[in-house]
Amino acid sequence: MKKFATHSWAVREALARREPFDTYGAFHAVEGYHLPFRDRLPHRWREQYIEDGDEIIYTVLSYRTPIAWVLRCGAVVIPDVKYSQTTSGHQSMLYALSEPAEGALAIAVQEERQEARERATRRRQASAVGTPRDPAVAISAEELTWSAVRERAGALEGTPDTVARIDDVLSRRVPVNSGEAAIYSAEYLERKHGNRDRREAA
Known part of the structure; x- marks a missing residue:
């Protein structure tokens, strides 16, 4: 499903x-x-x-x-x-x-997917070794934050599900003040897993 x-x-x-x-x-x-x-x-x-x-x-x-x-x-x-x-x-x-399945909803979904593909392309281009960053594909501070969140999630326990959820969030617009944005924010992950690391070290 x-x-x-x-x-x-x-x-x-x-x-x-x-x-x-x-x-x-x-x-x-x-x-x-x-x-x-x-x-x-x-x-x-x-x-x-x-x-x-x-x-x-x-x-x-x-x-x-x-x-x-x-x-x-x-x-x-x-x-x-x-x-x-x-x-x-x-x-x-x-x-x-x-709503009609082929109407405005389908158009909005297609636009979201296209935007997600474009963001992914810009991230790959910017991270390519030795490739100068083109101002036309500059990455916003928000996207850099999400990239950091994804990289941080990759080192966490249960990574496939966590990364899948973050990928899903990255593939569309998420309201900044939503619960979804909050639980995948860099601050939340750092606080949650940083505290766990400190407990394990103790």
Whole structure:
């Protein structure tokens, strides 16, 4: 199953295409009817979900609670229910279920991927031995910071997953004040793993 960062354009595209996906958080989608599910869905909507059962072709979940589903006839059901701040963030993505798969979402995803490829190319060019840095491909301070984060992550325990997540963050725009940006910041990694190194040395 495809795995994305929670608030990425790739998730929106998957929703528009009604494709199953997973994220690094509690937001995911599956084909068809999903059992078992958590009982945080209010009774009326729980009964509706069960009744729709065989007609459901796609279910979107937050913490294993169905927050939207799509019926065979194409109807999209989004319960009007307030949840936690995290689930509310997941609910804010559900508009993509009613967007055309080949429309603005697909264009935005393609632009993000192109920007990621261009950033990767600039980093490779700048790090090439003996290659003078071309002002046209100058690397921003933010990108240098992310490069340092990736290099630091490469020396940490559990590197494949950590580096994969950082690569995912690097492949798209992440709000500076988001939790995702915070947990992969140079300061966070240095504090977390620097403290661990000091404990081991003691």
